[in-house]
Amino acid sequence: MKRSLEERLKEGTVIAGEGYLFELERRGYLQAGSFVPEIALDNPQALKQAYRDYMNAGSDVVLAFTYNAHREKMRIIGKEELLEPLNRSAIRLAKEVAKEHPKEEALVAGNISNTNIFDPEDSESRARVRNIFAEMVKWCKEEEVDFVNGETFYYHEEALIAFEEIRKQNLPAVITLGLMGENILRDGYTVDESCKLLSEKGALVVGMNCFRGPDTMQPYLAEIRKNVDGYVAGLPIPYRTTEENPTFFNLPDGGCGCNLPTETTFPTALDPLYHNRYELAAWAKEANDIGINYLGLCCGASPAMLRAVAEAVGVETINSKYSPDMEKHFLFGQDKTLKEHNLNYRLKA
Structure with a gap:
């Protein structure tokens, strides 16, 4: 039998490949802006290939691509009737690919994420968010995922609701937070406070993902590691964020001579702002050395970047034979x- 996430964490670092959203937009199978993963129904083979590429690059986890595949997003694009089929398809495709791993079947994770409707002043929004998570986690349970990844929460309370719904289904939870430019969660918690509380309540892994590159995420990961007894995750974006511009939402590109269709380089003109794979590998080693147990990259990451991260912490990947x-x-x-x-x-x- 394949080892569980907890068993793998006890034995060493777990590599988690994320970043499907930007990667599949680059490949031409997803619309930037709405960012809804209709690919699970429209182009299942393309999604399977993306899963496969990240797994072969070192990911121990095939993360079902249901980021933004929740009822609110489906309402916005007028396709709520596709909600359940899309979620189930994304998970089933992930399970098919996970079985292809030549050494040990990869873990399959369900995925829930920020709803963008949570409002701490609105009790009705709390109920809507809970219902969104409840139905998605129920499908995860029925499709027999190994754990659920709840990600990119910028409110502690929304992250807590996500964790509570995962726990109701008796599934292990990985909960990661997205920290905006204010350097604090929107309901006033620091990320280390939030992670400590979530860990104490029983989340298997807590940490950060998305929004920030290695340079502006690492100091917060260090604080989380100091304050959390359990396992800690770090999954930055691969862009050169700075103290002045700590997230990718407002990164300037002084070298661009064209008129962009949006006010900022986000989301479709970030290309010149990438870290190279060697910088990402250096970050991964630093993060691993301080005890970040669950490592990966988020939006913008390519399989080659993930492979460099995995190899930096001593993992020989399926596709290491193609390393430079x-x-x-x-x-x-x-x-x-x-x-x-x-x-x-x-x-x-």
């Missing part, structure tokens, strides 16, 4: 059979 090796390159290689006139030209090329 410049030995045979005609300009930069060291192979003795390469042409000397090319090697001498490399500094001028």
